[in-house]
Amino acid sequence: MEQPIGVIDSGVGGLTVAVELMRQLPNEKLIYLGDTIRCPYGPRPKEQVKRYTWQMVHYLLEKNIKMLIVACNTATAYTLRELQSTLSIPVIGVIEPGARAAIKNSKNKQIGVIGTEGTIKSEAYPHTLRTIDQSIVVDGLACPSFVPMIESGVLSGPEAEEIVSKTLKPFKNQKNIDTLILGCTHYPIIKDLIQKEMGSHIQVISSGEETAREASLILAYHRSLEQGNRSPVHEFYTTGDTEKFRHVANRWFEEPIQVLNYVSLDPIQSSAN
Known part of the structure; x- marks a missing residue:
């Protein structure tokens, strides 16, 4: 069966x-x-x-x-x-599959993680990344507005662009990270918006x-x-x-x-x- x-x-x-x-x-x-x-x-x-x-x-x-x-x-x-x-x-x-993919893609071992408040607070990604490679530098950013936006069906257009831009502003100014983990499975739905905001030089990783x-x-x-x-x-x-x-x-x-x-x-x- x-x-x-x-x-x-x-x-x-x-x-x-x-x-x-x-x-x-x-x-x-x-x-x-x-x-x-x-x-x-x-x-x-x-x-x-x-x-x-x-x-x-x-x-x-x-x-x-x-x-x-x-x-x-x-x-x-x-x-x-x-x-x-x-x-x-x-x-x-x-989490573990996403962490492995990020380490495989990162050149300078400086990785950013965006996720919900719970995921960022848990420090699950930093712990997993450093278990694989102790030399990894990790920065996390909670993006509480992304999931409600996606669940309500706002996936593109000016409103979505504004929310993404405002939310990612703290990360956009961090010049060192070369890889960004989408630490929430909702986020790949708006991956194009995130990639555009972060810039083409950043590798954006989803765990799927x-x-x-x-x-x-x-x-x-x-x-x-x-x-x-x-x-x-x-x-x-x-x-x-x-x-x-x-x-x-x-x-x-x-x-x-x-x-x-x-x-x-x-x-x-x-x-x-």
Whole structure:
């Protein structure tokens, strides 16, 4: 029986990881759950983020997933180790793959990280980067306005440009960093705006490609990759407005999503939409 890969995020940001999973693992079915009604997770207390994350995990475990991808940097920072030690299936976060990609791309070992307040406060990226290479210099910047902007569907135009410019101003003046990690899976949706603001000399790194590569390696190791030419129908769930979710998803994916359902996690209820 076909077992899907589960992907969780605080909202639509994890779709940037999902699209890479679809590209690199075209035979695998994904079940994606975005907690858009309670997004963003960044400003929330650690224990609350952990509780919300576990609610999403329990929902997907009922779907008989064979792997869990935590496509939210804040949830990764606060819950990854606990999930990995508790669950019997492989669990992947997005921080370590993003850190490895940044180190691979950086020439001068000076790396910037932008993310939610929770991710920056956790210092998960500096810790991970320096675990790999102690000589790395890391600067972090919280960008609390980005996720609400993206979740509301403001992805381009003057308003988006102004928010990005104002938010990144402290980093733009830092002449030393040559690599910028998008430490939130929402941010690749506005990667072009961020790249334009930071300048073409800065390497902008998102963790989606590296995370998908890691998922592929782990599934191959466990001999649980789907074989043959399949055309899986992916399932998407959101705790918020399905039309807003569909609007962002359809702009990000090459083809419109076919299955989108509303779900309430507290208490857990669902209905097709």
